[in-house]
Amino acid sequence: MIFADKALLPDGWAHNVRIEVVRGFVGAVTTDAEAQPGDVRVSTLLPGMPNVHSHAFQRGHSGLTEMRGTGRESFWTWRQMMYRFALSVGPEDVAALAEMAYVEMLEAGYTRVGEFHYLHHAADGSPYDNPAELSDRIFDAAEATGIALTHLPVFYAHGGFGPRAPDEGQRRFLHSVARFVDLVGRCDARRSRAQDRVGFAPHSLRAASHQDLSQLCEALPGRKLHIHIAEQVQEVEDCQAFSGRRPVEWLLDNFDVNENWCLIHATHMTEAETRHVAASNAVAGLCPVTEANLGDGLFPAPEFLEAGGRIAIGTDSNVRIDVAEELRILEYGQRLQSRARNVLAEEGGSTGRRLFDAALSGGAQALDAPTPELAAGAPADLVGLRDPLGLDQGDALLDRWIFGRDTGVSDVWAAGAHVVQAGRHIRRDEVQSRFADVLKRVLS
Template sequence: MIFADKALLPSGWENNVRIEVMDGKIGSVRVGTPAQPGDTRVSAVVAGMPNVHSHAFQRGHSGLTEIRGAGRESFWTWREMMYRFALSVTPEDVGILAEMAYVEMLEAGYTRVGEFHYLHHGAAGTPYENPAELSERIFAAAEHTGIALTHLPVFYAHAGFGPQAPNAGQRRFIHSLDAFVDLVAHCEARRTRPQDRVGFAPHSLRATSAEELDALCTALPGRKIHIHIAEQVKEVEDCLAFYGQRPVEWLFDHAEVNADWCLIHATHLTADETMKIAASKAVAGLCPVTEANLGDGLFPAPEFLAAGGRFAIGTDSNVRIDVAEELRILEYGQRLTARARNVLAREGGSTGRHLFDAASTGGAQALDAPAPQIASGAPADLVALADPLGLGQGDALLDRWIFGRDVAPSDVWAAGVHVVQSGRHIHRDTVQARFAEVLRRVLN
């Protein structure tokens, strides 16, 4: 049993809450009851946050791309370094890098990850005998660390609009349509835990032709679909030059975009495109830390949310892994633009609570997961927040976690397993040691 001084339930904040965990789910929730001997006592409990967008292997070069070159630095120059790193890792390395990322996600309060996985083949571009060799490493990393997984194998066929032939740095990513559909089937067969899911991800409009996108949607019905779109100004310009339309505009004219879709970044939008995404019930997958790190730009969040748009947060390049930081930068970017405060909150409401609730709901939708909540029958994916000053009351606790510095995750349960204790994952020491060995070898 878990006893929390405060817990955020579907009805709101309640005091003195005992939570029973049974077979990976919440068995019962009792409010206003005293703690019992043997209970795990914590200050406050909230449901775990979904991480809608991750490239786990990129955790390996976090902080290593901050050297300014001779010209203008951008996403496109960063990408060349990422390609070099991607060509240097073995299947075992991929699993270890994912384990490190997932340990840190759980410590941060994420309990489910959407893994946008485009490393598929050997370093020379030759498929492995098992087409899901690297995807299986992702499943194993999720199982070892305890995080729930929505695996999103990525279809990648071209270097740019045209379609352009893939370049040498992309050789580990490339698939034919038939081979990719076979990969998704292998991933589905590998899925053994009830909490795991398999969707798919056309990488982007520049890497997937119109005919291929249509064929994928036809061949893989009923699965969640994630796609990078309108992240960069150059991408928008290239799409306009080839299709005569902007990326989001073209997508809505050529695909049935609905609640099964997650549009990653969607940074550069017209007012009409913003309204179309909101009306479609698709989720905007926002990655504010990575978008800031790469200099992408700012999503038009106030207009989108005012129109009823749904969003989720993701760690993307995993340069930093922190629930509070993603939500804080999302809000702070809007404040800097609007020169105003509490831009994304509802009138009279907590900014932290609104951002937390919206990202939780949108993330669960995009990852085909049950709604994160502390209720009987829900997954026992729980995050305890330490409040050492004892000042947290209701939504103020979330505000102090996201915008302050004295509230932080202390314990995390994933499918009922107490995987983070006193701020550290139970496997951190062994995972971190293996991670360090991989980096020493790859970077040298």
């Protein structure tokens, strides 16, 4: 049993809430209750946040790309370093890197991850005897740490619009459509937990042609589909030069973009594209920390939300893993651009609550999961916040978590398992030790 001084229930904040956990799900929820001996006590209880976009192996080079070279630094110069790192890790390394990322996600309050997984083959580009070898390691890492997984194997066939031949640095990513569909089937067969899901992810319009996308949608109907799009100005310009249209415009004109789609980044959209994506019911998968780190640009969040758009947050390159920081940078970027405050809040409402609710529901939609909530029958994916001040503030508590410094994650339950206690994952020490061994070897 869990006892919370206050908890965010579907119909609002409640006090003295006692929650039963039964076989990984929320059982009875009692308000105005009294704590009982043996209850785990937390100050504040929230639903766990979905992380809609992660490249787990990139956790290994967090903070290692901040040395300026000659000329202008950009996403494209960063990408070359990432390729070198991707060519240096083996299956056991991939598992260790993913475990570290997933431990930190749980400690931050994420309870489900969408793993946009494009590292498939051996370092020389040849397939493993088991074509799903590295996907299996992602499943292993999720199971070992407790985080729920929506696995999104990535289709990657080309190096640019045209299609252009792939670069040498991309050799571990490449598939034909037939081999990729086989990989998705193998991931379906590997899935052993009820909470896990398998979607798929054409990497981008530059890596998957019109024909590729059409064949994938035909072969894999009804699944969640994630795609990088309009992240970089150069990508927009290259798409225009090839097709005569901008990436989002081209996608909307050629495919039935709907509630099963998640458009990752979608940073550079016109007003018309913004309205059309919002009307499509697709989710915009935003990664504000990574987008800031890479100098991508700023998503048109006020216009998108005003048009009824759905958003989710992700950790992408895993340069930093922090629910509050993603939401904070999403809002602060808009403040810097508009020179105004509380830009994404509804009039009279809390900025933190608006962002939290939007990312919660959008993330669940994009990852094919139930919307996290503290209600009987829901998955017991729960986050406890410490609140040393003990203030009864309702939504202002979310504002203090996201924009202040008085509170943070103390406990996390994933499918009912109490995996984070006193702010630390129960397996952090062993996972961190393996992670350190990988980095010492790879970076030496």
